[in-house]
Amino acid sequence: MIKDTRLDPDELLRKIQKEEQxxxxxxxxxxxxxxxxxxxxxxxxxxxxxxxxxxxxxxxxxxxxxxxxxxxxxxxxxxxxxxxxxxxxxxxxxxxxxxxxxxxxxxxxxxxxxxxxxxxxxxxxxxxxxxxxxxxxxxxxxxxxxxxxxxxxxxxxxxxxxxxxxxxxxxxxxxxxxxxxxxxxxxxxxxxxxxxxxxxxxxxxxxxxxxxxxxxxxxxxxxxxxxxxxxxxxxxxDSEKFREKILVSIGSSPNSYSLLRYAKRLAYERNGELFAIYNQTRENLTKENLSQLEKNLSFARELGCEILYAADEDTAEAILRISGQKSITRVVIEKSDTNWWWRWNSTASKLARIPSNFELCLVPYSFISGEESVLNRFLRTSSGGKQYLTSLTLILLATCISLFLEPIAGYWSISLLYLFLFRELDLFFPKDLRYLQDYCPEFFGIFYSFHPDILFL
CATH class of the missing domain: 3.40.50.300 (P-loop containing nucleotide triphosphate hydrolases)
Incomplete structure (x- = not known):
């Protein structure tokens, strides 16, 4: 089958209007x-x-x-x-x-x-x-x-x-x-x-x-x-060359803001056009949800999305239909954070099970909701003395844990514990703290190896 490479009439009209403007x-x-x-x-x-x-x-x-x-x-x-x-x-x-x-x-x-x-x-x-x-x-x-x-x-x-x-x-x-x-x-x-x-x-x-x-x-x-x-x-x-067409599914959730931002960054990375689809189901929306939906649609326009509307019974079916019409190459959708028995019937799961011509990009709920553990936030935002104190405390804690684990796990497993801890600290702390992280584990490791009983004093 020969692929139709003619420009979509609406797309051609937008290009002409843009040039005239x-x-x-x-x-x-x-x-x-x-x-x-x-x-x-x-x-x-x-x-x-x-x-x-x-x-x-x-x-x-x-x-x-x-x-x-x-x-x-x-x-x-x-x-x-x-x-x-x-x-x-x-x-x-x-x-x-x-x-x-x-x-x-x-x-x-x-x-x-x-x-x-x-x-x-x-x-x-x-x-x-x-x-x-x-x-x-x-x-x-x-x-x-x-x-x-x-x-x-x-x-x-x-x-x-x-x-x-x-x-x-x-x-x-x-x-x-x-x-x-x-x-x-x-x-x-x-x-x-x-x-x-x-x-x-x-x-x-x-x-x-x-x-x-x-x-x-x-x-x-x-x-x-x-x-x-x-x-x-x-x-x-490369405006006249092949460009990806990216479709992001939005609704009345506040998370749509983050999902749209993610899709926009992806569109720049892939040199792609960005589309946003809203499927209106029979679900009745509250005033708050309607207000949030209007904000989401307005934000999508600000990011340069072409808004596509559908009224299918199932959002997955709407995405599949629109993707075929617009030759979509990548679909961005929120990955459900609900229990596994609810996920099976989610839009993301349905799209993953159905053969299609686009790549499915699932964005975790924790990523777009901005939720972060207290420990991660503390490690990432701390500075100065707090970082040194935290590093030293974690090193001492690892050494104490090693004392009890060594008879069971062995010396080499303890070494891996140290290695894992300090590679993780590298993700949060700047380079000047890595001297502490490099030398302290060696000191405590040697100290522990030659004087294991002194920690009981």
Whole structure:
């Protein structure tokens, strides 16, 4: 059977509309980085100064210098538009003045901090909405963004850094960008800038260095930013080549948020298109469930999903039918956390038993619900003296356990106990603690081997 390779009419229409929209709107250029302080605003201002020398009409809509002298110096010679003053709770704040930009109508406007949340009383809730309005008036925009503010990356960043991300931006907004410029800096160089007071004021810099700006956090964020940028470039270059089609099943559960984020990251990794399916069964939903469902569907749209609706008796049948119609290559679904006799009749189990042309990706409930044991959370979030004390306590505990197990299990089994313990500690603690983990087990092991009875004294 010859496979029909013709474009779906709806997909073709979306492509035509997207191209037409690009022709009438301004261009969006995003200076993208792993975290504050890598030089995004600095690079944006340098690019703007270069354009001005070439005769391009460039203005500053909103720039946040954070008191950095080198950034303030680059503002000299650039036209800075006035900000709009907004009073909130008897305090006066300044926000970007959209009307001032639209009246001035420059070729390029600089807008810092793309994910910023505007003060209540502003025209839009989020700054990216301000940017969209400016783009719709055929004005080009340069802006800045950190990787942790992307919706698809929020849970991954929070889990790995133990820092709550409060300002986010839908991935679909970044997908609108005509150009993404990665501003890269090594973790060591960034920490040096932090210590020199080039990122935050000294009192704030010390606190940041011990928390969000820890080297292991910066290494993770840098890798995330590099991977995201590389995938964005691959999507642009390979747009006409084969792309995976990923379908995620959502419902009225709050877990759908995490499931959607996981599917979005997977779509970037696989250079794929993302679809979300909601199957409306006869089950009556409460007001709370209906409200959550609307939030889930809205969030799916923000991530750039194409929403597919079904009304089948069985969700598994709906997924199979839609997958065939859309040539889906991968289905993402929550793995049930119920007892085994309930799992047999779950959507995931039914899909696993039925032959299909797609790969089934089951996401464990514990992964998407964010549940974590108290011990894991303590080990992962502890720092400084707590980590040393915990390591030493666990080593002593392992030695005491070895004393009682050795007559039964033997010396080599005890060695494996030590090996397992210290490999597990490596997952939670930084490198500077591994010296303790490397030498302490040897000391206690030798001490125990030659003086087993002294532990009874």
């Amino acid at each position: 690009k022709e009438i709107s301004g261009r969006l250029k995003v200076f993208f980085g792993m975290v504050a302080g890598v030089g995004k605003t600095y690079a944006m201002l340098n690019a703007a100064r270069g354009l001005k020398k070439e005769g391009v009409d460039v203005v500053v809509g909103y720039i946040e210098t954070h008191g950095r002298k080198e950034t303030e110096e680059l503002l000299e010679g650039l036209e800075i538009l006035p900000r709009k003053k907004i009073e909130h709770r008897e305090i006066e704040f300044e926000e970007m003045d959209i009307d001032s930009i639209l009246r001035r109508k420059p070729e390029v406007v600089l807008v810092d901090e793309f994910a910023h949340t505007n003060i209540p009383g502003s025209r839009h809730v989020k700054r990216y909405q301000d940017v969209i309005e400016i783009l719709n008036h055929s004005i080009n925009v340069f802006t800045t963004l950190n990787v942790q503010h992307l919706e698809s990356q929020v849970e991954s960043v929070e889990k790995n850094t133990s820092v709550k991300i409060r300002e986010t931006i839908p991935d679909s907004i970044l997908d609108m960008a005509d150009e993404i410029v990665l501003i890269d800096l090594s973790p060591d160089d960034l920490r040096k800038r932090l210590q020199e007071g080039k990122v935050y004021l000294p009192e704030k810099a010390n606190l940041a260095g011990d928390h969000f700006f820890k080297k292991e956090n910066l290494t993770f964020l840098r890798e995330t930013a590099l991977n995201y940028t590389a995938r964005h470039v691959n999507v642009a270059l």
